[in-house]
Amino acid sequence: MSDHERHRDDVGAYLLGALNDLERQAFQRHLRGCADCQEELERLRPAADALPGSVEQLAPPPGLKRRLMAEVDPPRMSRRPTRWVAVAAVLLLGLVVGFGISQLGGDETRTLTATVAKAMPRAGGELQIRGDQATLRLHDMPDLGSARVYQVWLQHGDRMVPARTFEVGRNGVGDVALQDVRGADGVYVTREARGGAQVPSENPIVSVPL
Numbered sequence: 001m002s003d004h005e006r007h008r009d010d011v012g013a014y015l016l017g018a019l020n021d022l023e024r025q026a027f028q029r030h031l032r033g034c035a036d037c038q039e040e041l042e043r044l045r046p047a048a049d050a051l052p053g054s055v056e057q058l059a060p061p062p063g064l065k066r067r068l069m070a071e072v073d074p075p076r077m078s079r080r081p082t083r084w085v086a087v088a089a090v091l092l093l094g095l096v097v098g099f100g101i102s103q104l105g106g107d108e109t110r111t112l113t114a115t116v117a118k119a120m121p122r123a124g125g126e127l128q129i130r131g132d133q134a135t136l137r138l139h140d141m142p143d144l145g146s147a148r149v150y151q152v153w154l155q156h157g158d159r160m161v162p163a164r165t166f167e168v169g170r171n172g173v174g175d176v177a178l179q180d181v182r183g184a185d186g187v188y189v190t191r192e193a194r195g196g197a198q199v200p201s202e203n204p205i206v207s208v209p210l
Helices: 003-015 022-033 035-050 062-074 082-103
Strands: 109-113 124-130 131-139 148-156 159-166 174-178 186-193 206-209
Touching: 003 022, 003 206, 022 082, 022 206, 131 186, 131 206, 148 174, 159 174
Parallel strands: none
Antiparallel strands: 109 124, 124 131, 131 174, 148 159, 148 186, 186 206
C-alpha cells in the first residue's frame, strides 16, 4: 500500500479535527509531499469551515464524541485510517450542529407585508415572525393626537383579541413587539380611544393575514 493510499481517507477527518495526535502528525508529514491530498484538502476546506458557523455553537452532551467514535472505529490493534473516520467526524459535527439548532428552536424569521388602508397612501409596513414572537414595523403612519391610539389585534377564528396599543413618533414610525402569535390567523390595527378597547370600533386600517 502506498503512502498516499494510507492517508487519502484522512483529509476530511483532519479538517474536522477527528484525528488523534499521532495520526495528525503523520498526515501532516504526508500532506507536505502529496499534491493530491493538498488539492482535496483545499476542495473540502470551505464546506468544513462553513459548518461550525451555520448556527450558534453549543457544547454537545458529555460523551457524545466518545460514543460515536466507539461505534464506527475498529479495534485499536487492527485500526488503520479509513473513510469511516472521516464519516464519523462528519457525523459528529452534524450532531453538534443539530444539537445547537434544537437548543435554539430552529426557527427561521418570516417577513410578511402589511396591507394599509388606501386613506394612508404613504403608510406601509411588515410583520416579522420568529417562533411564537413577532414584531410589527410600520412607517408613515399619521399622528392620532392625544385622544386616540393605535391598537393591535390578533385574529383567532371569528374573535379579535386585543393585544396592545401603541403610538407613533413624529416620523410616523411604529415598532410593536408581540410576544405570542401562536395560532393567530392574522394581525390587525385599528384606531381606538386612548386606553384601548375590548372590541374594534372600526375596520382594520392595517392588515397582515397569517
